[in-house]
Amino acid sequence: EVQLVESGGDLVQPGGSLRLSCAVSGFTLSDHYMDWVRQAPGKGLEWVGRTRNKAQSYTTEYAASVKGRFTISRDDSKNSLYLQMSGLQTEDTAVYYCARGGTVAGRHYLDLWGRGTLVTVSS
């Protein structure tokens, strides 16, 4: 079955760190761009960042709000995507989704999403 399953969400104190994982199944991870998108409680969607595929050397892009604090990585051999978060702030509280970039139309639209994992930043 083609799916994405996030894990690692937790309650963390301001200034703390956390690593989220996204387990991939049913497709070849190395072929795809992969994104993280978050949604604060009761709010809209916010794009967090992207890792390109193997052919594009796994380079990354980030939203300004997380750049320098969050790092996206992947281990294709383990079929896993990661989001390392540090310097967490209360405004980082959200459900974090991993999403797959499709391979049509040249822009890698997000055609498959996981169910999300909740990160709560609070003292």
Added chain:
Amino acid sequence: DIQLTQSPSFLSASVGDRVTVTCRASQGISRFLAWYQQRPGKAPKLLIYAASTLQSGVPSRFSGSGSGTEFTLTISSLQPEDFATYYCQHLNSYPFTFGPGTKVDIK
């Protein structure tokens, strides 16, 4: 950064109604726009990409149009399962941003 606005932010409609949602970009984005549907408590689902291409498996009552700075999502005959929030997203240049969403509710 490119900003997206959506109108309306909320609409109330009945089953069978024709519904149109508009997404406007702060600068031209060619046709690099997607539409997503999010039902309560669920992950977003891709409906349309490249402004007007229907994602596989999405019912044909959904359609998209537009280019440049103005785009529309149309549901030709609203069904009970279509009551949800709809987001546009541009993929023209980094950072990719989403619109604030349009909630479609039952009248």
